[in-house]
Amino acid sequence: MMHLLSEVDQKAAYERFAFESGRAAAEIGFWLFDSKGASRVDESKVTCPVLVVSGAEDRITPATVCRKVANKNKTVSTYKEFKNHAH
Secondary structure (H helix, E strand, O other): OOOOOOHHHHHHHHHOOOOOOHHHHHHHHOHHHOOOOOOOOOHHHOOOOEEEEEEOOOOOOOHHHHHHHHHHOOOOEEEEEEOOOOO
């Protein structure tokens, strides 16, 4: 996740982190097993402007995935990809 930072900067950033919800991560990561569909999105109901941001070097959510998300909502989406950036 921070592979583009120096080891010193990685440790400094890690010290500022807070714990994320395990439930949210599980619902997103294991969506296939989530019978309630907590992370399901009905694209037809998305009418507000959407900004999709990606780091070209992201290993967690690759730019290819972000581009697909932006393409699903072409009429309301703006896609920005940043070179030499990670997650």
